[in-house]
Amino acid sequence: MSRPQGFSYAAHGDGTVVITHRGRAAATLRGGRAGKFLAEVESGDAQLVMARWTGSYKFGNERTARDHPRNRR
Template identity: 55%
Template sequence: MPAPEGFDYTVRGPEVVITHHGRRATVLRGPAAQRFLDDVGDDGDAGAQELMARVTGNYRRGNERMSRNHPRNAGR
């Protein structure tokens, strides 16, 4: 699965605005924004891209079609 890319974030006062390819994906406020900033400070750019993908919910790519055909999911 390819690494996430195209994410960027901007700090506006108490908010963190996360964009994906220039479009706003989410806005974090309060404790969530502070946790995000603490975590981003520890990682490099690749870690920050993965974190932003996880925060925005844009991280499930690639295996959805395969799981549809799994015997466990038959009849769904």
């Protein structure tokens, strides 16, 4: 399985964390959830942590979707 890519996050001064995937907002975390996320992202693989927190993690159809004629480049 390939490693997730394209995730980034921005922590704002009011305690809000916005996770983006390829430039689009994927999740907004506030309060305690934002704190837990920041602690976890510092201690592990940031891309995997962000994929898990946004729910974009291991759907099982990644390979078949990639091979579909519509998605070939």
